[in-house]
Amino acid sequence: MAPQRRAGGRAPEAGGGVGGAEERRRRPSRGFCFVLFSSGVKGTAPKDSRRKWLKVAFLLSSAMLGYLLSGSYFLSEDGVTEVLAHHGESLPDRFIEIPCSEDYDSHKRFEGTCLLQLIIAERGLSLGGSDGGASILDLHSGALSLGKHFVNMYRYFGDKVHDIFTEEDFQLYRDVRQRIQQKIALAFGISSSSMYLTKPTFFSRINSSEAKTTHDEYWHPHIDKVTYGSFDYTSLLYLSDYTEDFGGGRFVFMDEGANRTVEPRAGRVSFFTSGSENLHHVEKVQWGTRYAITISFTCNPDHGIGDPVLT
Template identity: 80%
Template sequence: MAPQRRAGARMPESAGAGAGAGAEEQQQQRRRRRRPSSVTKSGVPKDSRQKWLKVAFFLSSAMLAYLLSGSYLLSEDGVTEVLARYSEVVSDKFVEIPCSEDYDSHKRFEGCTPRKCGRGVTDALINREEAERIRRIAERGLSLGGSDGGASILDLHSGALSLGKHFVNMYRYFGDKIHDIFTEEDFQLYRDVRQRIQQKIALAFGISSSSMHLTKPTFFSRINNSEAKTTHDEYWHPHIDKVTYGSFDYTSLLYLSDYSEDFGGGRFVFMDEGANRTVEPRAGRVSFFTSGSENLHHVEKVHWGTRYAITISFTCNPDHGIGDPVLT
């Protein structure tokens, strides 16, 4: 006779259910005590993740605000740094950059040919009243002619003046009428401004002012939003002054009107690797720089209004020097 297994004592169903539920509830409480917060699939606590999301949002918002309203702007070409805004007065700003090899293919003049390269901006050299007087010289001269396109030039040295699609020598073309347009005081002011700019450049680059020579072309420019008619009107193309004009060693611009008030667009843009750096014109502001490919640049198209400026350039080679303009 096979032995029979004795069945274990069975708890009443109600007691078993109650005890099982109580044990399960205790187990759940222990699990809750061990778990400080809910956890995402990635294993990161939700509370911590929310805190990090808030921090990341704050940092990205702060960076965007900096880029948009600080020293940088977001443009179609990427990040653009504003070296000088039209609304601020820049006493003196200078940025040194490595020199290119462009000067090696030209005769070097010790104590003048750039070994220190860079770019500078100052509003402390020419005051606004002087800038207004100089602008009137440009306006009177350009009233004799002007380009059919958007860019007109007036060169007091050579007499070159835009007229339609061509250039004329205004001293020959208009003869004695020139004395009704300009005065000796106009030319003296022009010479005085040129000398101050020359001395400022010499000081910034650590060279002798007497070793620098004015060189051509040196001219007034008037730019508006008229459609270009000839290649001379296409002022917006990137270029290198030392390549375009072999005599240039140092270039300067004196602005005679205000960005965003007298005209829109028309900022001066240094095109560096990874970013553009701009100067917003302001009447009386002088921007200067070494003329090699370390300062590749262009001028933005003018969208409205009229932009006035003077380009005044210098060479270290006396063979390429020119004299100051004289009213004869």
């Protein structure tokens, strides 16, 4: 499907210039504050994207009118008004435009890789795991869930880490990060060089086990910029399939008067601006295991981090 616009003004020109420090620190543009895409395409960015978007905006507005009239838009029994991405759909780029909040004023299916990323997550989390339902692995800091606590796996396990990971694993992670970063930059009309990887960035594994600590209670509504501070853009790469590998666990955007959900599918990527315009939560996983990677970016170089390295 083509870009879909839900409100707000025109997005800035793709590939906008990045001139000195002031430009590098600029806040995300008002407009494209939620973007969802499925990573089946490995090609380069379209050269005539603006003309294409104008065309598809009209086509999609007609499709949306039919969708609204069909009655499928109205609130369902589980509280979700609209499913933005069904599990069974194989999506090319899809965009939803909403007005940005004022949270930025302080700032002056990857088809060939998804399975490998899942293997990295499974191997890394085999070193530990939470006693509750939510476990994380951060390759940058080394943070790993272990029982009711976190440890630095590089210090805690020492040389054993080299039996779990290879340099090729870390290179794959860097390649995926770069592709997501370029895709976000294209969608929001900014230069990828004005975006900086920021922490925390992590693999997550969620199952139906009862929460043991507050860290296991992943289902509460939250705003990423409030929770993490440095986030300007949040992305998630899903590594397992809703209804096939797990039940529950959908990603839910909480808009006024309406909830909209993304159903995870292995290889699907969703990304969005991290401010209060995108309040969200993850449903409790009812059965099975949900894997994903969270990779986030900042516009402030002071909050940037480098890619993880195998130490």
